[in-house]
Amino acid sequence: MELPPALGAPPILELIDVHAAYGRIEVLRGVDLLVPRGAVMALLGANGAGKTTLLRVISALMPMTAGDIHLGGVHVSNATPDELTRAGLTMVPEGRGVFPNLTVEENLWLASYSGRPVDKILTDAYGRFPRLKERRRQLAGSLSGGEQQMLSLARALSSDPALLLLDELSMGLAPLIVESLYDTVAEIAESGVSIVVVEQFASSALRVSDYAAVMHGGRIVETGEPGEISEKLSELYFGGAA
Ligand code: ATP
Numbered sequence: 001m002e003l004p005p006a007l008g009a010p011p012i013l014e015l016i017d018v019h020a021a022y023g024r025i026e027v028l029r030g031v032d033l034l035v036p037r038g039a040v041m042a043l044l045g046a047n048g049a050g051k052t053t054l055l056r057v058i059s060a061l062m063p064m065t066a067g068d069i070h071l072g073g074v075h076v077s078n079a080t081p082d083e084l085t086r087a088g089l090t091m092v093p094e095g096r097g098v099f100p101n102l103t104v105e106e107n108l109w110l111a112s113y114s115g116r117p118v119d120k121i122l123t124d125a126y127g128r129f130p131r132l133k134e135r136r137r138q139l140a141g142s143l144s145g146g147e148q149q150m151l152s153l154a155r156a157l158s159s160d161p162a163l164l165l166l167d168e169l170s171m172g173l174a175p176l177i178v179e180s181l182y183d184t185v186a187e188i189a190e191s192g193v194s195i196v197v198v199e200q201f202a203s204s205a206l207r208v209s210d211y212a213a214v215m216h217g218g219r220i221v222e223t224g225e226p227g228e229i230s231e232k233l234s235e236l237y238f239g240g241a242a
Contacts (some may be wrong), residue, residue: 010073018067029218045215088162100141111158123155146177
């Protein structure tokens with residue numbers, strides 16, 4: 001009998017009763033979340049639900065006020081962002097993590113600080129995104145929005161992450177571009193990377209997700225397979241009885 005490879009492995013990410021605040025205003029109010037290894041998890045919710053804050057807390061860019069975080073079964077609540085990167089966590093922030101005044105290739109060179117050889121980073125990036133190779137001498141700031149998002153994904157992948165956090169990949173992009181970026185997300189997941197993808201609008205993210213979690217008022221209010229959570233989503237977005 002062939003067993004699924006992830007059977008028995010600890011989840012790639014587990015959050016237990018995570019709280020965080022801006023000053024005295026608590027915006028994460030007891031978040032519990034479990035992301036199985038190898039899964040794509042869509043984290044959905046309306047504007048202001050706390051999704052970006054949660055990604056910042058997971059990445060240690062913002063402190064928790066209470067709670068616990070485990071990455072691959074290891075307690076990392078007190079880890080620094082650098083330690084988390086070395087442990088395999090990478091985030092692509094909202095608004096694209098690229099240097100606009102550097103060329104595409106210079107942006108990729110800078111990603112080699114993670115310790116991987118530049119040649120390997122370039123080969124992987126251009127293999128996955130041939131468009132970036134065509135544009136390699138162009139300033140990143142002059143790329144289209146979709147191409148900039150490809151570059152930020154390529155930079156994120158250069159550190160060979162085990163868990164990738166993606167914040168609003170679709171922001172400001174045309175629907176066809178968003179669809180093709182999500183095809184890439186699915187390919188990245190097939191290569192064994194676990195992914196948490198935050199989106200305000202659900203459909204493209206859900207298409208490539210194994211699980212979805214809905215955030216509202218600083219808590220996860222629903223989790224399930226994509227088909228199971230659509231009712232809860234329409235309640236929250238369109239003001240049904242919540
Ligand atoms: P969005 O899609 O708008 O990014 P979100 O679900 O990611 O929404 P957050 O950005 O995490 O939500 O914001 C959660 C709450 O925290 C909101 O009420 C927001 O106004 C507040 N907030 C966010 N950033 C700050 C900040 N730097 N200082 C104070 N309050 C903040």
